[in-house]
Amino acid sequence: MRKKTLMIHGGISRDKTTGAVSIPVSHASTFKQDGVGNFKYEYARTGNPTREALETLICDLEGGVRGFAFSSGMAAISAVMHLFKSGDHIILTDDVYGGTFRLATKILSRYNIDISFVDTSDAQKVNEAIKLNTKAIYIESPTNPLLKITDIRKMAQIANENHLQLIVDNTFATPYWQNPIELGAHIVLHSATKYLGGHSDVVAGVVVVSSEELANEMHFVQNSVGAILGPDDSWLLIRGIKTLALRMEEIETNTKAIANFLQSHPKVKKVYYPGFSTHTGYDTHKNQSRGFGGMLSFDIGSGHLAEQVLAKTKLFTLAESLGAVESLISLPAKMTHASIPKEHREVLGITDGLIRISVGIEDVQDLLDDLAQAIE
CATH class of the missing domain: 3.90.1150.10 (Aspartate Aminotransferase, domain 1)
Structure with a gap:
């Protein structure tokens, strides 16, 4: 399906039980099991039908392996940062959103995660910033607020050559205009509060990953840290995406x-x-x-x-x-x-x-x- 069609029919676009073309909102916090360990949904933090419909939709739109929905854009970014550990080094775009800058300098620093702010539009500067403990390159393209552009394909090449994760904040471009995973990125994220929701009525964040290994790691973080998106906000986001x-x-x-x-x-x-x-x-x-x-x-x-x-x-x-x-x-x-x-x-x-x-x-x-x- 082309993008416009995918926004309407992608993911889980209708309820299998009733045929409803608008996914129902499931408020259940827990679910009946057909025997110990025999279940589709266990507990709403781990999985929820409405959130799953959204996560499947954003995964389809970004062309990844699995999607994840969080309670805000910063919750999504923070969850991605939980993939790293003390002593790791991350390269960040210098012209980055203020909230991301604050997270990097005031929170990640507490856990001894080293951050270098680099003009990622200059590939040579990125290469020069790589250290033995570098684990990821994190970019925005276009950036906030100066609209600087980074060559995503080039960053993916550098990341792969150095066994790094390439993380792309795709909030400004949206999956309608740009798909970083198709360009070689390993993780793409959005403040879904913005264009995906589009109506100033929901706060949310989403992450899409490019491999099963990253999907397992990301789900472990999502379930362990627990900053999940609620079912009502998940439904609002699905509705917003239909007109993106x-x-x-x-x-x-x-x-x-x-x-x-x-x-x-x-x-x-x-x-x-x-x-x-x-x-x-x-x-x-x-x-x-x-x-x-x-x-x-x-x-x-x-x-x-x-x-x-x-x-x-x-x-x-x-x-x-x-x-x-x-x-x-x-x-x-x-x-x-x-x-x-x-x-x-x-x-x-x-x-x-x-x-x-x-x-x-x-x-x-x-x-x-x-x-x-x-x-x-």
């Missing part, structure tokens, strides 16, 4: 128009959007993805001006998160990336005047009018 393709196409159309408007505006200093042929990594992204997504950032010149713009928008909602049907606007330096030290943010290019936009599905002219009046 349509939403992403409309969002991308709107984003292109907004990016072009900002690029030509005299008050805007710089626009970060992977759909521009001048964007660093454009050719790489075009070669590994089918679309450019709905995220862009632009620098208005100062934190004072940025906060003025954010205060004046009427349709763009000032809020954390992204990937929803409504357009959202934020100031990374003081919101999503506030946990990153200012000096490190400035080296990366996350200035006080950088504004991040998550474009929704509203009428694009209304969005353009809103931005125009806010900037003026």
Whole structure:
């Protein structure tokens, strides 16, 4: 099946008992066994029919061996990090989500897991960062919030040559536009709160792995740590995924128009959007993805001006998160990336005047009018 069809009919798309085309929500915490050790479901933390339907669906969409659903995107990332042990070394994209940065520097450091932040768009720098105890390369592509691009195939080659795991946060691209496992990644994850859910009404995370060995390890972590996604949220996520393709196409159309408007505006200093042929990594992204997504950032010149713009928008909602049907606007330096030290943010290019936009599905002219009046 092609992607659009797979989002409707992938995974466990109907109830086998009743034929219901909407998967029922199973609230059961435990299940009757037909004798000791003879069961399909044992305990809801270990397995749940509604969560299983979601996990099978996301596995199909990403082309992996098995999927796993967690209570948030950070729970999913944390679960993946539980695959490693004290003394291991992990290479992370330098321009990484603030929550991932906080986890790496404030939590993983407690367990003596060594982290190096590297510009993974530069393969030579990645090779130079590999140590004897390196176990994984963790990338975002595009990154949050500067939309930097990493060559996933190249990272997979480096990972395989050095017996490392390649982990890809695919939240921005979504499985509709990009499938890292097909490009050689071993683990792909999403903050499913974002585009997969798409309606600002669910907090969730998902992981898909490329091998049975990783599937067994990941299930052991999921069951042992227990940060599972509940059945109601699993059902909401299944429903959201059904319209993912349509939403992403409309969002991308709107984003292109907004990016072009900002690029030509005299008050805007710089626009970060992977759909521009001048964007660093454009050719790489075009070669590994089918679309450019709905995220862009632009620098208005100062934190004072940025906060003025954010205060004046009427349709763009000032809020954390992204990937929803409504357009959202934020100031990374003081919101999503506030946990990153200012000096490190400035080296990366996350200035006080950088504004991040998550474009929704509203009428694009209304969005353009809103931005125009806010900037003026």
